Amino acid sequence: MxxxxxxxxVRVGLARLLPGRVISEVSHDWPKSFPNVQADVDTFLLxxxxxxxxxxxxxxxxxxxxxxxxxIHLKMTGQLVFDSANEHFGAGHPNQSLIGQLxxxxxxxxxxFEDGSTLFFNDQRKFGWVKLLPTVEIPNIxxxxxxxxxxxxxxxxxxxxxxxxxxxxNTSIKAALLDQTVIAGVGNIYADESLWxxxxxxxxxxxxxxxxxxxxxxxxxxxxxxxxxxxxGSSNHTYVNxxxxxxxxxxxxxxxxxxGQTCPRCGTTIIKLKVAGRGTHICPKDQTL
DNA sequence: CACTTGACCTGTCCGC
DNA sequence: TGCGGACAGGTCAAGT
Numbered sequence: 001m002x003x004x005x006x007x008x009x010v011r012v013g014l015a016r017l018l019p020g021r022v023i024s025e026v027s028h029d030w031p032k033s034f035p036n037v038q039a040d041v042d043t044f045l046l047x048x049x050x051x052x053x054x055x056x057x058x059x060x061x062x063x064x065x066x067x068x069x070x071x072i073h074l075k076m077t078g079q080l081v082f083d084s085a086n087e088h089f090g091a092g093h094p095n096q097s098l099i100g101q102l103x104x105x106x107x108x109x110x111x112x113f114e115d116g117s118t119l120f121f122n123d124q125r126k127f128g129w130v131k132l133l134p135t136v137e138i139p140n141i142x143x144x145x146x147x148x149x150x151x152x153x154x155x156x157x158x159x160x161x162x163x164x165x166x167x168x169x170n171t172s173i174k175a176a177l178l179d180q181t182v183i184a185g186v187g188n189i190y191a192d193e194s195l196w197x198x199x200x201x202x203x204x205x206x207x208x209x210x211x212x213x214x215x216x217x218x219x220x221x222x223x224x225x226x227x228x229x230x231x232x233g234s235s236n237h238t239y240v241n242x243x244x245x246x247x248x249x250x251x252x253x254x255x256x257x258x259x260g261q262t263c264p265r266c267g268t269t270i271i272k273l274k275v276a277g278r279g280t281h282i283c284p285k286d287q288t289l
Numbered sequence: 290c291a292c293t294t295g296a297c298c299t300g301t302c303c304g305c
Numbered sequence: 306t307g308c309g310g311a312c313a314g315g316t317c318a319a320g321t
Contacts, residue, residue, distance in 0.1 A: 003314065075315050125298045127315065171292065187314055236314060277294070
């Protein structure tokens, strides 16, 4: 599911909700969802309090007073939902959130806090994971050493984007955008949306994309990521924020999952194809090879 | 080395 | 309705 805007939305929510809370109990049902824990739970989780919640690309870090951090990847269907206490609204409550309905059959990890609140890690497809690492080790892990620049930071200029993309000059522009070592946080939705914005066919080889087009793509990508954060992310299926609520960016999407509908720019029917092994949505008039 | 293709899982949707 | 296959926001290990 979650790409940069969704993970950032979860981070903002958790950063407001978690700091200061003390972990009192940890449980997990699916070993791969919490692979490297074992005896470390007692030592580095229990009695530890949350000090900070950070994000890099699509990965979240929950820092603890024990000098360890929970490192979390939501992959396709992961959710982190916080339940403040014993406020069990039930399914029909008008807040339309998951709070009060958890845990359910896709709950993989539960963190309970001393004040009675709970953080649920839900993951229908079991691709996501939670790992426990010493906070100081995080900068040294493979992912952090290899991941590309954050596209919403001021130093991510169009020239930086051009130079990063050149690392994959013989592949399609879409595959390059999806490569986390090229640019951090872009996934299938925002790759399609930004390529539509710049009028670039997703299968275009990186080496044949002009500087002028890269400049347009840079603008489109930054704009679409910022808009998606403003809308609380995209909820196609399972994505919800830390309060269990859906994001509304899909109402503003131009092409993603809109095959059969018309291009907002020119009225041509949007089509779906496969590029870089992924479902890909384009306007066939605006985006040509 | 650069690049592409399965595999990891569960659930849903679509055609027969 | 039932059943098979394709597909779903992401990444790896393995293949070419």
